[in-house]
Amino acid sequence: MRIRVLGTTAGGGLPQWNCNCANCRRARAAGPSGRRLQSSLAVSPDGAAWYLINATPDVREQMAHFRALAPGPGIRDTPLRGVLLTDAELDHTLGLLNLRENARWTLWATPAVLHVLESVYPVLPILRAYSSELQVRAMPVDRAFMLPPERAPGASVQVLATEVSRRLPVYAQALSGAPAPGAVVAFTLTNPATGRRLVYAPGLRRLEASLRAQLEQADVVLLDGTLWDEDELIRLGVAHRTAADMDHAPMNGSHGTARWFGELPARWKLYVHVNNTNPALDPSSPERRRLREAGLDIAEDGWEVEL
Template identity: 45%
Template sequence: MRLLVLGTAAGGGVPQWNCACAGCAAARADPARRRRRHASIAVEAGPGRWYVVNATPDIGEQIEACPQLHPGPGRRDTPLAGVILTDAELDHTLGIPRLREASGLRIVATGAVRAALSGGLRLDAVLGPYAGVSWAALPEKGLEVLDGGPLEVQGVRVSGKRPRYAADLDAGGEDGWVVALRVRDRRSGRVLVYAPCLAAWPKELDEALSGADCVFFDGTFWDDDEPRRAGFTDRTATRMGHLPITGPGGTAGRLAELPAARRLYTHLNNTNPLVDPDDAGHRRLAAAGIEVAREGALIEL
């Protein structure tokens, strides 16, 4: 299994266009070292066929930054086969309309996410005149095989948090608003778990993590009080739907105990001290065998 790290930032990226916090100011001053695009990865479903996990607002820039995703050999040939969604938040879906030039677009999502995008954002109606959209279910029980190839995917429910625009949407009883993604390569048996937004750590996630070889985890906030300390909200990290890295209920201790060979944090908020590559938190995590994902990295399992 091969995967690409396309971005590692939480909503708005780093720097965020309307933010003058220390992290954003430093990123503007030193973009080569500190800029971070929205959190996303791509997984290779077959030779030259890649699925992006979450389509972020800067998906065009992410594609241009990764030669494996560049178009060719024909003028309109593209290795981008489709999109897998872990939720329906705008930060993870606004990139879909940017893919409207495709001859067709396959989206793999839970029923709740499809209901939000089709009913709330009217995505099918908006994209219909440009590109044909086909949907595939992201099952929480059972597996979806990508393009008949070696990769099988499954969703692991971690939150019932709806995006704001879908707060009152009639989703027809669908649930599974936020899931972690479990990807297994049937050839090698290698397993990837991608969990960029984590409001809880259910037993189903423990089961998925127990056999994982590589884990990407929600690193939005360093500690629970960070959002309030930054002054942009009166809510804690957990109240915002993100388990913090450190402190009571922090994920770093449990992540360090996992058998996975690679354990990486992603989805960093612009207030998180880890957006500074020289911050001591990187060394603290490294001592526990945990990394902060590096944009542009190609990981082979």
């Protein structure tokens, strides 16, 4: 099982187009090397068939930067076999429209997410207008299923979706503010042949027992690192929302994720979905130093692992 981190930042990326925070200024000054794309993964059972976890607005660039996702050998052949969604957030679904051409792939999402994408934000009707070959699968929660390989019959990736929130995206709340079971999930990806597993949780407000059980058995954890402090955006004067208002847990503080994240037995414990304002993005910052002292770090775009 191969995993590639396609992007590591929250919505807007780094630098964000309208932001002049310290991180964005530093990223602009560094040029292309200072950029970070929006949070997404690619996973493959055998190195031939590939599946995306979330399709960001940067998906075209992310695929272009990863040779394994290049088209061929035929003129319109592609190794992309599907997309799995953790939620219906715009920064995780806008890229679906960039994959509309001759869409011969499968989309997996929970019923709550599919409902939003069928009606409130009608991505699925739009995609079907371009391709009758798009397959849509309602993804179970707390019941594992398999992603098939392309060339190695014995290879597969076991996927387990664990609910982490019932909160719909802001744009969907205006029409239906009611909590929806399975609105946000984390994924546990397991190689059945080796038993090794990765947990991907780019959206997390609190640690429930069901997810903790998965985290404690993982070899790799990629965890929501949106904000450093609960009131980070308010102090910077860029928003009136706390981390909790955005349905995220901060890294820092008595209720922060760093307090328990470093205690997990996983070999790699990395933050993803990091907002452009988060001071820990600066490699020389005291915040980043604190993470590293706790056995944690922020994932880099392009980071790969084989499990």
